[in-house]
Amino acid sequence: MNEEMIHEPLSGILLTPEGHAALQQELEYLTTVKRPEIADRIRESQQHGEFSEDNSELDEVKFEQAMVENRIGELKAIFGNAHILEPDNIPTDRVGIGSLVTVEDLEFSDKFEVRIVSSIESDPSRDLLSNESPMGTALYGHAPGDSVVFDTPDGKKRYKIHTITR
Template identity: 45%
Template sequence: MGENNKQVILTYEGVKKIEEELEYLKTVKRKEVSQKIKTAISFGDLSENSEYDEAKNEQAFVEGRIATLENMLKNARIIDEEDINTEVVSIGSTVKVKDLQYGDEMEFMIVGSAEADPKKMKISNEAPIGRGLLGKKVGEKVEIQVPDGVESFEILEIRRH
């Protein structure tokens, strides 16, 4: 059960997103699901009523998700923009790096695992690249072991979001 009380590191933006999802699940989604259950019950025999089973599964999923999100908020350590150090890479900072192999420049935002979204270049502090960049300064070159080899970066800039 220790997993439930794991500290979750969030930016204010992350907290807002979770609160919005919670609100949606508690208001809109719960109503939808209970409506589906009512409809399914009206079809009669529950023992072979796949609509009923589906609706109950969906309900379990929604309630589980609500519990997960509430837990995240309860255990959240919120990063204040003001506290983000721009001297070294830390959670909440945006890092501009140069890929030394290809010469591309990229920007990553280092976030807690709950907010990670690689498509938006939000990298978890627990992922190899995030972990490898933490604590580094501008001008440093970093070699990071990734699943398909080693990536080399030079840190060009560290700034707040």
Template identity: 40%
Template structure:
């Protein structure tokens, strides 16, 4: 049996929306590009055709990944009993001790993680270090660049 994928309600909805977009307009666009490239003749040396087919392969792979993720997804809501303890779905305000700055991250499942948007996976080094911790706790995170230290300022 495959392992379940924990996601927030928002993450689940985002994955569903992406799947609908890929199966609809994106898939139609690639099919049109393939048809147009075929119309140009010889397919052996037709770069547009080969590019369109490669895009189709990537698209179908992403669709399959999303379908499997949604099938295995378990929507986890932030428990009310979590209070000021960091859990899946928590928005955590951190103070970076070394760089003297505050950052805010949201703890999410690994499939919906996007560090550029401060969506941090619970299974990442930072996510693991703050999961289950409370306001006032200090945590250390081992990274390739060394150890970073944070103080938890808030959990919502």
């Protein structure tokens, strides 16, 4: 594996294949289901004369439409600047974007895995941590055997890195 490839990140937004697929599914849903559904609601209400100038439902539907269109725009911008991480570009000697890291909470001796991802696909409930989060920032660039310390709302946490895989 080329060491330069590992430590010189690709420019733009780095997405795991799973993160890319999830965002692609969201875009497809918004464009093929949600957008037409909102347009139908507006059209039906206008045909039945249910909307008046004072009607708050029209405002709600238009607000929802604006939110959907904004998210579609965001997703298209992400895809225009995104790179899907190839397995060979995910480092295993040091923590980087895409790395699956086994850590140990040194206070409680609990071991668990987290994957470091870009902020766009982070989901702490699924152990997908942003490289910009306190823990992600602390782990980033470190190697197996290293201990890291970072601040949390509950105080300082200290973790030891055991393994780094893809």
